Amino acid sequence: MSGLVLEKIDKHFGSVVALSDVRLEIAHGQFVCLLGPSGCGKTTLLRIIAGLEAPSAGRVLLDAEEITEQAVHKRGFGMVFQSLALFPHLTVGENIAYGLKVRGLAKPEQDARVAELLELVRLPGLAARHIAQLSGGQRQRIAIARALALKPKLFLLDEPLSALDAKLREEMQIELRLLQQQLGITTIVVTHDQREAMTMADLVVVMGDNRVQQVGAPLDIYRRPVNRFVADFIGTSNLIPGRLREGGVEVAGARLAVAEVGPGLAEGGEASLCIRPEEVRLLAAGEAGANRLPGRISFVRDLGATVEISLDCAGTQVLCLTMPEQHGQFRQGGTVTVELPAAACLALAP
Amino acid sequence: MIRSAPRGRDHVLAVYPLAMLAVFFLVPFGIMLAVSVFHRVQGGFYEPGFELASYARFFTPFFGGVLGFSLALAGIASLLCVALGFPFTYFLTRMPRRRQVPFLVFLLSVLSLSEVIIGFSWSILLSRTAGLSNLFVALGLLEAPAAWTPGFGALLAGLCYLALPYAVLVLYPALSRLDPELVEAARSLGASPLRTFFTVVVPVLRPAIVAALVMVFVFTLGAYLLPQLLGQPQHWTLSVLITDQAIYQSNLPFAAAMAIFLLAVSLPLVGLTQWLGRRRSPAP
Numbered sequence: 001m002s003g004l005v006l007e008k009i010d011k012h013f014g015s016v017v018a019l020s021d022v023r024l025e026i027a028h029g030q031f032v033c034l035l036g037p038s039g040c041g042k043t044t045l046l047r048i049i050a051g052l053e054a055p056s057a058g059r060v061l062l063d064a065e066e067i068t069e070q071a072v073h074k075r076g077f078g079m080v081f082q083s084l085a086l087f088p089h090l091t092v093g094e095n096i097a098y099g100l101k102v103r104g105l106a107k108p109e110q111d112a113r114v115a116e117l118l119e120l121v122r123l124p125g126l127a128a129r130h131i132a133q134l135s136g137g138q139r140q141r142i143a144i145a146r147a148l149a150l151k152p153k154l155f156l157l158d159e160p161l162s163a164l165d166a167k168l169r170e171e172m173q174i175e176l177r178l179l180q181q182q183l184g185i186t187t188i189v190v191t192h193d194q195r196e197a198m199t200m201a202d203l204v205v206v207m208g209d210n211r212v213q214q215v216g217a218p219l220d221i222y223r224r225p226v227n228r229f230v231a232d233f234i235g236t237s238n239l240i241p242g243r244l245r246e247g248g249v250e251v252a253g254a255r256l257a258v259a260e261v262g263p264g265l266a267e268g269g270e271a272s273l274c275i276r277p278e279e280v281r282l283l284a285a286g287e288a289g290a291n292r293l294p295g296r297i298s299f300v301r302d303l304g305a306t307v308e309i310s311l312d313c314a315g316t317q318v319l320c321l322t323m324p325e326q327h328g329q330f331r332q333g334g335t336v337t338v339e340l341p342a343a344a345c346l347a348l349a350p
Numbered sequence: 351m352i353r354s355a356p357r358g359r360d361h362v363l364a365v366y367p368l369a370m371l372a373v374f375f376l377v378p379f380g381i382m383l384a385v386s387v388f389h390r391v392q393g394g395f396y397e398p399g400f401e402l403a404s405y406a407r408f409f410t411p412f413f414g415g416v417l418g419f420s421l422a423l424a425g426i427a428s429l430l431c432v433a434l435g436f437p438f439t440y441f442l443t444r445m446p447r448r449r450q451v452p453f454l455v456f457l458l459s460v461l462s463l464s465e466v467i468i469g470f471s472w473s474i475l476l477s478r479t480a481g482l483s484n485l486f487v488a489l490g491l492l493e494a495p496a497a498w499t500p501g502f503g504a505l506l507a508g509l510c511y512l513a514l515p516y517a518v519l520v521l522y523p524a525l526s527r528l529d530p531e532l533v534e535a536a537r538s539l540g541a542s543p544l545r546t547f548f549t550v551v552v553p554v555l556r557p558a559i560v561a562a563l564v565m566v567f568v569f570t571l572g573a574y575l576l577p578q579l580l581g582q583p584q585h586w587t588l589s590v591l592i593t594d595q596a597i598y599q600s601n602l603p604f605a606a607a608m609a610i611f612l613l614a615v616s617l618p619l620v621g622l623t624q625w626l627g628r629r630r631s632p633a634p
Contacts, residue, residue, distance in 0.1 A: 050538060052534055052537075052538075071537075072534070072537040072538055073537045073538070073539075073540045073541055073542055073543075074540075075538075076540070077538060078538070078539075079534075079535070079538040081531040081534065081535055082531070083529055083531045085529060085531035085532045085534065085535035086535075087532065087535075087536075087550060087553075087554070088554060089553040089554050089556070098536065098539050098541075098549075099539035099540050099541075102539060102540040102541045102545065103540060146535075146539070147538075147539075149539075150539065150540065
């Protein structure tokens with residue numbers, strides 16, 4: 001297939017396993033986020049794609065051509081590093097032109113391309129500045145411009161926005177996404193921030209425990225996590241322990257219908273009912289019906305824009321996210337009926 | 351009042367280093383400066399006076415030759431030490447910290463050896479009777495054992511052995527702070543490892559490299575024992591000459607003048623390092 005293909009990638013450092021059996025297909029023009037907690041192997045995977053690490057086993061293919069053993073400098077990928085790694089002894093213009101110079105471009109062409117790139121990252125006229133004179137956000141853009149100078153086949157970014165403050169980070173996420181759409185370049189970003197991944201990505205690769213947990217569009221992953229890890233890592237999930245019964249989950253004697261049963265579950269075996277807090281609905285006590293359980297309100301956290309209500313329900317804590325105008329009747333210590341709509345429920349392996 | 355108290359203490363604190371500087375540097379240097387313009391009494395010692403006779407002796411071909419040789423020797427030694435020490439330190443700093451420790455301990459233990467021991471060890475190592483050449487003969491690499499000492503090569507080897515740990519210690523902090531991502535960034539931009547080394551690693555570390563060069567240069571410029579142990583008389587440096595004049599010829603004014611001249615050559619070099627250090631652009 002055209003695009004980037006990773007086949008059964010394994011990587012270990014001595015006896016420490018960093019990646020195990022990673023398979024991934026990335027089509028051209030996609031914006032992909034490798035998302036996972038620290039130490040999950042996402043940076044190692046990016047470095048393997050870049051050629052900065054060799055996999056212990058497996059193959060890396062680009063447009064059906066194997067590049068597993070190809071040296072970094074022959075791959076022609078652009079990379080933005082976590083520290084940005086701007087050359088402190090060179091000016092902004094010289095930093096951006098570094099790759100062009102290596103490629104042997106004539107000086108006037110270099111200058112023209114540098115001006116073009118500075119325009120692209122919206123920092124025109126900064127070519128003569130020194131790196132030390134730039135702000136954090138400016139450095140970020142220069143690092144992006146430098147990586148894009150050679151019109152790379154792949155654009156790789158390792159936690160590129162982690163050094164920026166929260167507000168600037170959100171702005172840069174949008175900017176990076178727009179830039180990628182404008183250029184149509186295949187982009188892979190490593191991040192541990194799910195908001196960042198949701199903002200930017202066409203395709204999210206959730207990594208945990210040194211393997212790929214789930215691959216999919218951001219909303220698909222949010223709505224249909226395939227296991228507890230993903231449900232827990234992406235957003236907040238209620239995970240209510242029970243048993244699988246006739247395609248539903250039995251919790252405290254009541255069978256709750258679910259929209260989907262995840263992989264690896266057997267009838268009668270332990271299962272978790274997974275539902276997002278914003279899908280949980282509260283009704284007055286005693287209103288019986290399908291997929292409803294009695295509950296008691298243990299805490300109300302009114303955040304203004306939203307209200308988080310913690311419930312004791314079937315022996316577990318259930319979180320309900322609701323709007324301020326709807327919670328007036330629900331007070332701490334009150335009893336309620338908790339509805340878990342079947343369409344929003346998933347049965348996952350415990 | 352409250353604010354003036356710590357300031358007053360600062361003055362008190364400054365007294366100690368100032369006193370140390372005066373006792374161990376300013377006073378001896380003043381005496382040396384004075385002696386250098388005193389009148390030498392032939393066959394005796396010296397008497398107070400003011401004449402530039404000692405300084406006038408610099409303008410002789412012999413003196414120029416010795417000075418030129420001393421500077422060239424120190425220059426070659428510093429280039430060699432940095433050329434050897436830089437890759438060593440570079441690879442050392444790329445190792446995990448735990449594995450660096452034995453190397454650093456070994457390096458520091460070399461510093462504890464006295465110049466005399468190093469000099470005699472090298473002269474044995476390079477001698478015809480008991481030296482390395484016998485080993486090479488045994489291995490079939492040489493026809494007959496050779497005497498490699500005294501000679502220029504032996505002198506250079508000894509000086510480099512003596513100064514290499516200093517070069518490494520000067521380079522070490524800067525190299526261990528070098529961001530490995532700088533190298534990777536250059537590689538991802540298409541630069542080969544060699545090109546990366548010369549266009550990124552060396553320029554970024556230029557201040558440390560210059561500091562190491564000057565450090566070894568000044569250090570070897572002052573060496574006076576090794577040239578006598580490992581070199582022939584034509585390999586004697588200015589420092590040997592100073593020792594010779596001061597101790598064997600009893601010409602203290604001339605020795606003092608030469609010492610001051612040596613200092614005058616070394617000081618601008620130290621200044622040069624400072625200037626290059628200030629020009630260092632801060633890391634991102």
